[in-house]
Amino acid sequence: MNKRALRVLEYHKIIDKLQQKAESSLGKDMVSKLEPSSEFEIVQSMQEETNEAMNILLKRGNPPLGGIRDISNELRRAKIGAVLSPRGLLNTADLLRVSRRLKSFIKNDKADKKSSYYIIENYIEELNEYKSIEDSIFNSIISEEEISDNASSTLRSIRRKIETKKQSVRSKLSSIINSTQNKKYLQESLVTMRNDRFVVPVKQEYRVQFPGLIHDQSSSGATLFIEPMAIVNMNNELNQLRLEEEEEIKRILSELSAMIAEVVDEISTNVKLLGKIDFIFAKGKLALDMDAIKPKLNNEGYVSIKKARHPLIDKKAVVPIDIYVGKEFTSLVITGPNTGGKTVTLKTMGLLTLMAQAGLHIPSASGSIINIFKEVFADIGDEQSIEQSLSTFSAHMTNIIDILNSVRDNSLVLFDELGAGTDPTEGAALAISILEYLNKNKIRTVATTHYSELKLYALSNDNVENAAVEFDVETLSPTYKLLIGIAGKSNAFEISKKLGLQEFIIKEAKKHISNESIQFEDILTDIEKDRTITEKNREESEALKKEVEILREELLDKKDKIEKIKRDAQRKAKVEARKILSQAKEDADNIIKGIKDLSVQIEKEKSKRLQESKEKLKIKIDKIDTELTDEVLNVPNYKPPKNLSVGDTVRIVNLNQVGTVISLPDENGNLTVQVGIMKVNVNISNLQITQDEENEQIQKSTRKFIAKKTSYAKTEIDLRGKTVEEAILDVDKYLDDAYISNLNLVTIIHGKGTGVLRQGVRQLLKKHKHVKSYRQGEFSEGGTGVTVVELK
Template sequence: MNEKALRVLEFNKIKDLLKKKTSSSLGQKLVDDLEPSTSFDEIKEWLDETSEINSMIISNGSFPIGPFVEMDIYLKRAAIGSFLYPGELIEVSDTLRTARRVKQHIRKSNMPDLKYPIFEAYGDLISTYKDIEDRINISIIGENELSDQASPALASIRRQIEKKNQAIRNKLNSIITSDTMQKFLQDSLVTIRDDRFVVPVRAEHKTHLKGIVHDRSGSGNTLYIEPMAVVELNNDLKELRLKEKAEIEKILTEITAQVFVAEEGIKLNQSLLQKIDFAVAKGKLSVDMRGMAPALIDERRIKLRNARHPFIDPKEVVPSNVWLGKDFTTLLITGPNTGGKTVTLKTVGLLVLMTQSGLHIPVDHGTEMSVFSNVFADIGDEQSIEQSLSTFSSHMTNIVSILHEVDEDALVLFDELGAGTDPTEGAALAMAILSELYHRRIRTLATTHYSELKHFAFTKPGIENACVEFDVETLSPTYKLLIGVPGKSNAFEISKKLGLSDYVIDNARALVDNNNIEFEDVLSSIETSRKDAETERDEAIKLRLDAEKLKNQLQDKRNHIEKRQDKMITKAKEEANAILKKAKQEADEIIKELRGLKTKGTKEQNKRIEEMRKKLKDGIDDTSGKINQVLVDESDIPKNLKVGEPVYIINLDQKGEVASKPDNKGDLTVRVGIMKMKVNIKQVRRTNAEKKKSFTSSRLFKSRSANISTSIDLRGSNFEDAIYELDRYLDDVAMSGLDQVTIIHGVGTGVLKSKLKGYFSKHPHVSSYREGEYGEGGAGVTIIKVAK
C-alpha cells in the first residue's frame, strides 16, 4: 500500500487507537505489523473476525482477555534444564489462567441461536493446564518466596530453622541481659551480620566477650561479635539455610519441568491469545466508534451510507453519503473553503484503508466497499491559490508518480487538483489529469475551486459533480455532501452579506464573463429548487407518518374496545347461564310437586296447582327480567309488531304468535301452541332472530391475541420506522399488563439509541427507562418500566 497515502490519511492514528485497547505487548506487536490487505478472502475473514468479537462484546459486556506474557524465553530456559524464578512462574500461571478463562468464555458465548465459528475454532485449539496452575499457585506466594506447602521437605526444614533461630536468640538474650555483660555492650539487642546472629560490643571491651568479629560500626566504637557460645548453633543454622535453598531450587526445577512438558501447547496458546487480544482491540474500537462491517463486493465501486470520520467528535460530525464506480468513475467535489471537501476526501480514503485492514468503519447499514489494489492520495494542508511554486512542484511530482504507478483497480484522491499556479493553466492541467484517469477507468475523487471543471464534469459521462452545501444566510457550511449538484462559489452573495457595497459587487459582476454568471445563476436556481423539494418531501413524510400513527392508534383503540366487549359478553353468558340453571332447578321442583298432588283430593289439588302455577309464572317473570338485564341489546328489540306475526321467545326458546300488541310497559300476549302468556317485548324477537342462542343476543367481536412478547428488536431500522413499530408495540404492552419490556436497538452509530431516549421520555406508556446491564444486553438495549 502506498506509504504517502497511509501517512496523509492518518492510518497510523487508527493503529494508535488500537494499541491502547490491547492487553499485551504481543497484541501491540500485531497492531504494529497491521497493513491493509489486497486479498478479498483475507479481508473478508478479518472483517468476520471483527464482527464476531464485536457481537460478543455487545452481548456480554466484556471479554476476559487478562494478563499474559511472551513465553519463548522461559521455554528456552526450561529446555536447557534451568529453572524459572518464582516471579517468572507467576507470569506463567497468569498466562495459563488467561488461556483457560478465554476458552471457557468462548464456550459460554456460543448459543444455539448465536454462533461464533471463528472464535469457537480458537477456543477448541486452546489447551488448559490447571494442574500446572495449581502447582504454581500452591507453591509460590510472592515474587521471591515459596510457600511451606511447596513440599513436605521444605516445610520440615523451615520448622528446624525456626527452632534453631529460637535457640540462638534464647542463648544471646541470656548473655545481653546478664549483669556482667551489660556494661560491655553498646546496646542490649541481638542483630544479624553475614547471616549470623551477633551482639554489639563496645570496642574498648572486646576482650571481655570471646567470639568472632563480623563487622564494625562506621564510627569504630562498636564491634559486632558472634559469641563463641552460639558459633555452633549459627553453623547449624547456616547448614539448614543451605538445605532450604537446595530444596527451593529442586521445587522450582520440578515445576519448570512441568512447564517444559507442555511446551507445544503453551506456544500455541500464546499465538492464539495474541490473535484474540488483537481481535478484542478491534472489537472495542468498533464499539467506541459505533462501527460495522461494510458489505464486501467483488466490484470496483464504493457506496458509503452516513459515513463519519473516526477522529471527529460523533456529536459534531456530519455524516456523508458517497458513492462511486457504478454510474460514474470520477467524482468532482466543489465548494468554498472550510466547507468539508478535504474531510470528505480523507473520510473515504481512511475508511477504505480500515476496511482492507479488517476493521469496522463508522457507517450505517447498506454500505458497500470493494477491494482496491492500492490507494493514492495527494492531499496538502495548504489550500490557497497563493501557494508557492515549490509547493506546486511538490504536488506535481507526487501526481506524476501516481500516474506512473496507478492501475485500474486503484483508488485515487486529489485535493485541490491544479491549485498553486495560474488558474487558467491549473484548470487545464486538472482537466487533463482527470481525463487521463477517466479514460483508464480508474476510480477517482477530486476537489477543486475551478469553475471550468464544473463545466468539464457536465460534459463528460462517467464524471459526476458534487458539492458541500453552504448556507449563505448564516455564512457557514453545513458540511453536507450533495452528489449530482456542482458547488456554487457564492463569492458575491457572501461579500454582500459581509457589507460590501452594491456598486462594487455590480462592477465585479461586469468583469466576469456573462456565461459564467448565467451558469452560477442556474446552479443557484437548482440549489433553491432542491432545498424546496427536500423540505416538501420531509413535510410529506412527516404527514404520512403522523397519519399512519393516528390510524394505528385508532385501530388499537378499536381492538381494545372489542376486547372489552368480548369480556363483557363472556361475563354476561356466565351470569345468564347461572340464572337459567337456577330457574330450571326451581321449575323441576314445582313439576315434581305437581305430580305428587295426583294422590290428593280434587279441591285441595286444584288449590295447590293454582299456587304452583302462580309460583312458576312469577319465577319465569323474575328469570326473564334478570336475563333481560344481562343480555338485552336495544338494537335487537323488534319494532311495530303486528297481531298474528310469528315471533321467537328468547327465555323459553319457543316459537309463538303475537296475540296482542305491546302496551306502554312493553308487555304483550303471545300464543304458544294452545297456551297464551304475557311476556315483555325485550324477550321477543322476529323469527329471523331464532338462530341466535339465548346468550348471544348482543353482537360478538373478534379479539386480538394477547400473547405479547417481552422484547422488540429494532436493529437495522431508521428512527421513523422504529417509532412506527414501537407505538403499536407499547400500546399492546400497556393492554397486556406486562411490567417491564426490553427494546433491542443495538449500539451501531448511536443515533437511533439517542433519538429513542427523547421518545421514551415523552411516551405515556413509559414510566422509566434505563440502559441494559451486564447479562441484559448492555449498551445495545434499553429496559423500559411500563406505566400503569
C-alpha cells in the same frame, strides 16, 4: 497498500486507538502490524472476526483476558532444560489460567443454541489446558520473591527447623545481652544481623574482654559488631539450614520447570492463539467505542457509505455524510467554499475504506457498502518539500505523477484541490486531463476543486458527477453536508457582502469575470435556490407523510382493538358454553360415580360377611379337630403351670425354647418371657415348667453367647465417612455390645471436619442408657476428632 496514502489519511491514528484496546503486549504487537488487505476472502474473514467479538462483548461482557503474558523467552529456556525464575513460572501459570478461563467462558456461551461464534470458538477450542501445572505453580510460589511452605514437605520441615534455631539463637543472645557482666561491654542491648549472622554491638575498648568473631564496625569505629563465640556453632547450623532451604527451592523450581518443558510446544501454541484472541477482541472493543458497523463487501468497484463519520472527530460534533461512487458514475468532483468540509469528506471516505480492508468496522449507518480495492492513493494536504526546494504545486504534481504511474484496475484515487497552486487556467486544464485519463480507465476517483471548469466538465461528461458541500450564506458557516448531483459555488461575493464589503467594489469585481462565468454562477445560484425550496418541500412532504403514517397507525390500532374486543366477546361466550357443558358432564359423572360407589360398598359388605362366616366355620372345625385329636391320641404332655413367679424358668412349648419369666400373667393369661436376649409375649397355656438339666443348658448357652460377644467387642469404633443417621445407628448398637462385653472405656472416632458428626454423636450419648459420662479426646488420643465414653 500505498504507504503515503496510509500516512496522509492518518491510518496510524486508528492503529493507536486499537492498540489501547488490546490487553497484552502480544495483542498490541499484532495491532502494530495490521495493514489493509486487498484480498476479498481475507477481508471478509477479518470482518467476521470483529463482528463475532463485538457480539460476544455485547452479550457476555468482556472476556477474561487479564493475565496474558509473552512468555516466549521462558518457554525457550524451559525447552533447553534451564530452570525458570519464580516470575517466569508465575507468568506461565497466569497464561495457563487465562486459557482455562477462556475455554470455560466460551463453553458457557455455547450452551446458548443461538450462539454462532465459529471463528473465535475454533481459536479458543485449540487452547491447551494444564490445570495440574497451573495449580502446582500457584501452590508453590506466592510471589516473585517468595516460595510457599506448601511447595514441599521438605521445605516446610527445613523452615520449621530454621525458625526453631533462630529462636534458640535469640534466646542465647538475649541471655548474653541481659547479663549484668556483659552490659558494660555493649554499646546497646540489642541484636542485629551482619552477613546473615546474628551479632551484638560491642564497644571498641572491650574487644578483648568480649570473645567472638568481628563481622563489621561502625563508621566511627567506636562499635564492633561481634558474633559471640557461644553462638558461632548455632549460627553455622542456621546457615547450613538456609543452604538446605536454597537447595530445596532450586529443586522445586527445577521440578516445575521440567513440567513446563514436557508441554512447551503446546504452551507456545497457547501464546500465539491468546495474542490473536486479544487482537480480535481489541477490534470488537474499538467497534463498540465508535458505534461502528460491519460493512457489506464487494469487489465490483461500488462504494456507498451512509451516515459516514470521521473516526478521529468527536462523534458528538461530527456531521454524518452520505457518499457513493462506482455504480452510476466512476468519478466524483466535490466543490464548495473553503472550510466547507471537502477535505474531511475525502479523508472520511479514504480512511473508512482502509479500516474496512483492515478488518475493522466503520463508523457509519447499517447498509454501508465498501469495495475491496487493490490500491488506495491519496494526494491530500500541503506536501511541499523544503529539502528538495519544491513548490506546493511541484510537490503535488510529483505525487500525482507517482499515482498515475502506479494506478491499476480496481484502485481508489483521492485528490484534494486538484490542479491548485499554479495558474488557474493551466491548473484547471491539467485537472480535467487527469480526471479524463482516470475516467477512461474506470478508476474510482474523488477530487475536490474550486475550478468552475471542473464543474462544467462533470456536467458534460458521463461517469463523472458533481457534488457540493453545503454552506449557509445567512450564518456564514458551513453545514458540512455533502450534496451529490449538485455543483457547489465559492460564494465569495455573497460572503464578502455579508461581511460588509461595499457594493460598488463587488459590482466592479463582477465586471472582471466573463459573462459565461457569471451566468454559470447564476445558474448554480438558481439551482441552489431551487434545491433549497425542493428540500424544504421534501421535508414538509416527509412531515406530512409521517403525520399520515401516524394517523394510519392509530386507525389500524383502533381497528385492532375493535377486533380484539370482538374476539374477546366470542371467546368469553365459548368459555361460558364450555363451562355449562363441563358442569353438566361433571354432574353426570358424579351420579355415575355415586352409583359405582354404592355398588362397591354392597360388594364389600357382602364379601365381609362371607369372610366372617368362613372364619367362624374354620374356628369350629379347628376346635372339633383339636378335641378329636386329644381324645384319640390321649397325650396330654403338659399342663399350664400354676402360681408362676417372676424369675421362674419355663419352656415355651410351640417354640421349644427355655426362658425366664419377667412378668406375671394378666387377666387373659398373657405374660412376658426372656429367652436369651429376646423378650417373647406368650400365653400361660403355652408354657411348661422345665427340669434342672434344661436350666443348666440354658445358662451354658447364655454364657457362651456373652463370651462370644465379648471376644468380638472392640474398644473403639470409626465413624468417618458416614452420615449422621448411619453413625447414630452404628453407635447405638456398638454401645449395647460394649455394655454386654463389660467394657468400661470406649473411643468413638468421628473426625474433626465440620463438627456436624461430632455434635450428632454427643447428642445420642447425652441420653443413652449405658453411658455414664463422656469427654473430648486428649491430644495424644486424637483431640477433637474423638470422643471417649465411660460406660455404666
